[in-house]
Amino acid sequence: MFRLSRLATTATVVAAAFTLLVPAAASAGEPTLSDPRALANFNFDAGETPENIALEPDGSANVTLAHARQVVRVDGHGTHRLLSVLPSVPDPNTPGIGAAVVTGIVRAKDGTLYVNYATGTSETGIWRIGPHGGTAVQIAQLPADSLPNGLALDEKRGVFYVADSARGLVWRVPLxxxxxxxxxxxxxxxxxxxxxxxxxGANGIKLHGDAVWVSNTDRWTLLRIPVRRDGTAGSIETRATGLDGIDDFAFTGKDDTVLAALITDSTIAHIRPDGTHDTALTAPDGLSNPTAVALHDKTVYVTNASYFAVPPNPTVLTAHLTHDEDPDTSGGSGNRS
Structure with missing residues (x-):
């Protein structure tokens, strides 16, 4: 998700859609977030707007900095190391934004990173970065009038899924x-x-439970699209509504419980399997236009792009995750409503 005014200046299957709020298996316990704190700080004026996140096995965070066109790795001490810079594009014309921006990121099992790059030119598409960084290489092209945002990887099927916010659809690309x-x-x-x-439109995207889940920012919805045995898309189900400005999201476990970044409200929403939801973190906890959520063990990571904040305060924030029946020894407190 991007703020235009400040930063721009410095298919195969058409799935039938219907609304379905289906209760799923009961959660193992209500998740609670506590001890929120800024792990790493960034420079908004340099375009360092944390947009999306993919975690390493040790909990280090690979983060896309949208308007800086950078991918950095943040370690557990908050130190960030530059991994790659996406190439400068003459006269970028990304739909609705104008600037060239690096958006979604995923990590393959071998450590290879893949990112979406939106430029409004032939450079729009998926780019590959080695496990230790280096020059990014374009492996797939998307139409210039698309805005590839969220990115998901299914290594078992050997495909990517890309949420296109401008055209309002999901692309499938060979790995x-x-x-x-x-x-x-x-x-x-x-x-x-x-x-x-x-x-x-379509913004965040995740694979979970033999389905592709997608958020729609304009419509405030969380959607589920089953993946049929032949790999085609099933009918689109609306699983949650009323999520003002939902961006990317993450599942807390094997059931359908979700933590979602609500960019316009500067909140993290806790969404239950039945579609009901409440608030887990808010602006007083350090949120500033959050765009993505990721989990490693009991640590939750949030990218704060701070697109609308005055003054801006872009960060990567962490919080401690517990469930109702788990002992919480973090010593902090988060917001719930």
């Missing part, structure tokens, strides 16, 4: 690179209007 095809489309994936400075 080895090559031609992108439309995997799922429909009105529930499309944007409504410029609710956050530009049209933002």
């Amino acid at each position: 080895k690179g090559g031609t992108a095809t439309i995997w799922a489309a429909g009105s529930v994936l499309q944007p409504l209007g410029e609710s956050v400075g530009y049209e933002a």
Whole structure:
């Protein structure tokens, strides 16, 4: 998700959509977030706006800095090391943004990183970065009028899924690179209007429980798209509504409990399997237009892009995750409502 005014200046299957709020298996316990703190700070004026996150096995965080076109690795002490800079593009024309931005990121089992790069030119698509950083290489191209945002990787099937915020659909791309095809489309994936400075339909995306889950920022919804045995998309289900400005999200375990970043409200929402939701963290906890959530053991990571804040305060924030029946020894307290 990007703020335009300040930063811009310095398919194969069309899935039928229907609303379905289906109760899933009961959660093992209500998640609680405590002890929120800034792990790493960034320079907004340099375009260092943390946008998305992929974690290493040791808990280090690979983070995309959207307008700086950078990917950095943040260790447990908050030190960040530059891994790669996406190439400068003459006259970028990303839909609704104008600037070239690096967005979603995923990590393969061998440590290879893949990122979405949106430019409004032929450089728009998926780019590969080695496990230790280095020059990014484009492996797949997406249309110039697309805005690839969230990125998910299914190594078992050998494919990526890309949430396109501008065109309001989900692309499927071979892991080895090559031609992108439309995997799922429909009105529930499309944007409504410029609710956050530009049209933002399908945004965050995750694989969970033999399905692709997608957030729609304009429509305030969390969607589930089953993956059929032949790899095609099933009918799109609306699993939660009323999530003002939902961006990317993460699952807390094997059930369908979700922690979601609500960029416009500067909150982290706790979404239950039945679609009901409440608030886990808010701005007083250190949130500043959060864009993504990731989990490692009992640590939750949040990217704060701070697109709308005055003054801006972009950070990577961490918090401690417990469930109701778990002992919480963190000593901190988070917000719940």
